[in-house]
Amino acid sequence: MKRVSFLAAVPVLLVLIAPSVPFAQDDDPIDLIRTPTAGMLPRASYDTGIRVYADGGVLSRVRVGLRESVFFGFTFGGTQVIGAGEPDWNPRVEFLLRGRLFGESYLGPALAIGYDSQGYGPYDDGLDRYQNKSRGFYAVASKHFLFLGELGLHAGVNYSLERDDDDDEVNAFFGVEKSIHRALDFLVEYDLATNDNEDNVGFGEGKGYLSAALLWRMTETLHFQVDLHNLLENGEQGGLERDPGEWSREIRITYRDYF
16 A cells, blocks of 8 residues: 555655646647546547557557547457457447646646546456446546656546446546657556455456556657556456456557648
8 A cells, every 4th residue: 555655646746846837738648558638639630549458459549639629539449359269349339538628837737528438458248347447437637847858747537437346436547758758758657446446356456557658759640659557467367368467568559640
């Protein structure tokens, strides 16, 4: 628990020591690894991406910027898509929507609300949930600073609709993005997973989900990201072919352009 408390306090400590600077919001990340930010797609733009993850999983996504403060998108994928055997497709196409209530200023963070029904990993029909639950409804704040380059802090709460195995309703998450080169960023996020901490169903064990990534902006329109998910190995064996407690390596490719 001391480790969890320290991780949750890191964003607060960084705020106290870093000078605030409002950066161009078109360059803000829309999400980190598996958690959202208050970043938005520019108006009349779109991005499409593919994520390759454990269990032969592949997830495709399309997002469209309707206005400067609103975008929507769709996702679809499944596990065992890569490798031998029949793919195990997700039960449906999932939907996401985000709206920004106000943008980032010198003193205050940007604030956005949204909905995302896409979870990660194999889908459990009996519990009506993904291995890692979808975000559901959420609110998130983002603020950028100058700290040996560019530094972004993100914090939010969410309410997942995948609740058959856990009565907890509200969850919280934190994230940090740090530039280490003009085209290279280091990302880290921590999901408390308070809505996924029952240790008798083979999923979360109460440690939360800690993940890290390197983002390479190959060009202005093409980004490549390597993710390390579940570094605290939160989870235990329980009905899935792969132990949910193992940390995993993932690859994500994103392409963004304008209409």
